[in-house]
Amino acid sequence: MKRFDRRTLLRGTLAGGAVAMGVPLLDCFLNDNGSALAQGAPLPLRFGAWMWGCGMNPDRWNPQNVGVDYDLPIELRALDRELSSGGKVRDYVSVFSGFDVKLDGRPNFPHTAGLMGTLTANLPVEDYTVPAPTLDTIIAAEVGGLTRFRSLEMSCTGNPNQAYSFESQGVANAPEISPTALYTRVFGPDFADPNAGPFLPEPRLMLRQSVLSAVKEDRERLLQRVGTHDRQRLDQYFTSVRQLEQQIDVLLAGPPDLESCRKAPAPGADDLGTEIGQATKTNQLMAELVSFALACDQTRVFSIMFSDRISNLRQAGSSSLHHQLTHDEPLDPEIGYQPEASEFILVSMEAWADVIERLAAIPEGDGTLLDNCLVLGHSDVSFAKVHGITGVPMMIAGGASGAIKPGVHVAGATAPTSRVGLTIQQVMGLTVESWGTRSMEARQPISEILV
């Protein structure tokens, strides 16, 4: 098998026994995972989260018909897009309407309660706070150690301080805002291109392991000098050290045997900002890079924030922002909705379709990469004007390696949003019977989409 060849190669390449301490670590990694990446073995299942801010108009977004062949209301028309691999985007997207975030008497902190309810199945007791880990980090904790990057976080409006991937209240995963920076991080010098000839591990990789070992030796001395507040922060730091060691293990093992793996093309110059065209383009570039990263098994978990929950998207030449418009713009009595604010919903759904189309553009196995993905698309509210958190819009794209039926509309009938998150965790292989607290506790997965 190829992986044994690699190990032999490693020992032959590195400069003697002095730097061989990394090799035994490989055994553990490869025994657990190597077979999953051998040719003919099951392809990895990936999870993504994609978020847009400020919701939708329920009457114009929620399909009327449940089950397969659901209708596409105007605000979902982007899902009607044809895919080059065959079929339409809608064939790969299940829609969840009528699933609620339940407050249990807590305040509906505008845009925060709905977002945190959906992503954590818990409600914050204070505004701006994160009550529990977000779904992406729960899944990354389970599968993130198998790949070079535990997860990749991206944000499309140029603000490095905005993203919704939280391990806990104080630990936020900072997003990549620049496609160029993401490209360099994933496909830069450390990327092992499977098409670039025989794999020769960089000797420095093993020395990086010994650097991290020295850092870990400082641990006890430091812990003795701090209080419990800092002990938690240092625990997080040393967890990160272990993660980085795992990443290096993965690099030492060489490129995965994935036929679809190609080095991504370099993106052009960044054009970052909140203007809708900038966000759309950045989202496309991020989706492209992440699709290549997934195909090369550089990560199995990603999250993309298309727009902030208090969406600051804007149209060029307009003095108003999306979020402002959702509150400011009167409902047009003739048409029954806010015309200018609603434009942003259409554009957001096109951006969502861009992501799905991109994942479907990479052939993998008998189908496409999309078949081996499960991507949750969601917002923070339903009708933004009133910060509605009943019927928070959610969708699942992809075939989840055959574990789910795509293309179904499920009406939640006031079930908690956490049922969708519970279903996702179970499909992703987590052993979990329930998710959430109080009325947000879900115990039943959504059987309508399970195979």
Added chain:
Amino acid sequence: MSNANVPSRLVGLHVPRSSLLSQLLPPSFRGACFAALVALVAAGCTSSSSSVEVEAGPVALRRLTAEQYERSIHDVLGSHVTVPSRIDPDDRRDGLLAVGSTFAGVTPSGLEKYEAAAATIAEQALAAEHRDALVQCQPTSLTGADDACARPFLERMGRQLFRRPLTSEELEARVAIANESARGLASFHGGLELALVSLLVSPEFLFRVEEAEDDTSNPSRQRLTSLSMASRLSYLLWNTTPDDDLLAAAERGDLVDDEALAVELERLLASPKLETGLRAIFSDLYDFRQFDDGLVRKDAALFPAYTQPMIEEAKEQTLRTIVAHLAQDLDYRELFTTQESFLTRRLGVVYQLPVPSPSGWAPYRFPDDSGRAGLLSHISFNALHAHPGRSSATLRGNFVREVLLCQEVPAPPANIDFSIVEDTAGELRTARQRLEAHVSNEACSGCHSLTDPIGLALENFDAIGMYRQEENGAPIDSSGELDGVPYSDAIGLGTALSQHPSLGPCLVRNLYRYAVGRDAERGEEALLEALGDRFAESGYRISELLRDVLLSEGFRTTSGPREADATGDES
């Protein structure tokens, strides 16, 4: 309700809160719109700082901010080193990066980036043209290990990067990495590079460790160790790592000795690096990081004069004005009335004022008839506290209340209808007309009556701070009043603000929070009051304030390490 643990990434508008206010008010009043007025009443008492009882709050690890990281690298390894930007974003809490730094952790992606940054930094520091000056010894062989040369180098680097002497275990671990890597890579300097990386990614470098010890002169309390004091002083006054003299003083124990500390403090205050420290303080307080992050963006079609270089110069103008003013030890309050500033030609275009200097910065005095005086009339503030496509009287007023006067303005209620306020196409053509329309709405009027009269005085400045006399064809009325003091325009607002009784005490509070990395605790309130009185007695001289704060018990003592605080849900 405290928001001590608000992660900045969730906060659209960063809202510093006055802890004083929360203590003064019964819970039912917290969040009430008129609450800020109560804080005004609290500012008047007097007491002498020497007799003040202080129960200082806890200490915590402080993660270096991006700027502190870069400056520390430059000071230790050489200014030629290019430090990667955007390593891991800083956390801003309670309106300060300095407070967020005592909460910030290191996530897996953060550590990955710190490690990559360390590798490129070490490579540059030990590049062929720079290594001899840094290493200060020659190895016996360039292609192998040399313990005798590696050890003193790592001992010296370790002391500077960890801001204390290394323990023997720490040093031996690094020497072992250097030797092992030198052999593995067949390069002495390659080995040093990896040993240097292990110092640069260590939590002992990334975090400043503030340690407490028993106070020998007063066994009833804890004080910061002499070495902890060195970092506290250096990062506060210079925003960078302690220099060799300061570390030496710390190692002698000088910084826990009243007299020796006072002597060392004078040296630090006299250093040209003080300017860097002052810039950092005001950049943090005013959230000028948003300019560096490219977040002060304007719509190009509506504001053709807006460019990123222009907006960055606008930030620089304000910082230069502040530093020049404070370096002359002028009255802090006059920052809000002074006509003195600095301009470039590019800024002159937006100000619509002729700038004689052909290139670069030149001192500039705003003419009497320019409608400009004081920081609030600068482009920077007006652009920062505005939307991409329009000005915002509310955001500007909110900034003055919360950041300059330390008063709390509650957040808007959850279910509001803004449509009357923001419809610029209808009958209500100016911001004043739109905002006054909803003062009749009870849910809005309480808070907007706090912010809007301030912000409306600045309505002559559009979303990029350009002067205008009308909005949508209607003349702008910039009159108003600040807590009972009437004015007719932005210059009048600056004068009223400079005389406001909360202005000086608020700077004291913010400087103190910046210095200790957290909100003031109840046991420190008396000290803040006393410091405020001394600040006033000194004629609002920043140098006196810095001396008083840094020599105060609040800065030098502590209740001990911070303990974990349950946050979020009960789960």
